[in-house]
Amino acid sequence: MVAVPARSWRPFVWPVVFLVAVTVAVVGLRDAFQSSTPPTKPAVVHRAPTASYYHVRPGDTLTAVAAKTGVSVVRLLHLNPKLQPTALFIGERIRLR
Numbered sequence: 001m002v003a004v005p006a007r008s009w010r011p012f013v014w015p016v017v018f019l020v021a022v023t024v025a026v027v028g029l030r031d032a033f034q035s036s037t038p039p040t041k042p043a044v045v046h047r048a049p050t051a052s053y054y055h056v057r058p059g060d061t062l063t064a065v066a067a068k069t070g071v072s073v074v075r076l077l078h079l080n081p082k083l084q085p086t087a088l089f090i091g092e093r094i095r096l097r
Contacts, residue, residue, distance in 0.1 A: 049097055056092040071096050
């Protein structure tokens with residue numbers, strides 16, 4: 001076996017003390033700055049609703065589209081006057097709003 005000389009722990013004391021002191025100071029300053037500023041509410045931006053659309057997939061019916069989107073069949077027919085409820089085509093765009 002090879003004998004390893006024992007190293008002293010003393011050279012490591014001051015760097016460890018310094019790091020602990022800096023960490024305590026940073027945490028203390030962060031808490032002081034966070035508690036001094038009152039919480040603010042995010043700005044509420046009201047936007048006009050934009051039109052959204054649904055693209056017809058294979059097997060979709062008007063009732064199925066209404067159930068998936070939460071828009072009533074009557075509302076879908078009102079928003080889409082040229083829509084034929086018995087003849088939906090794959091890829092056809094249906095206005096929802």
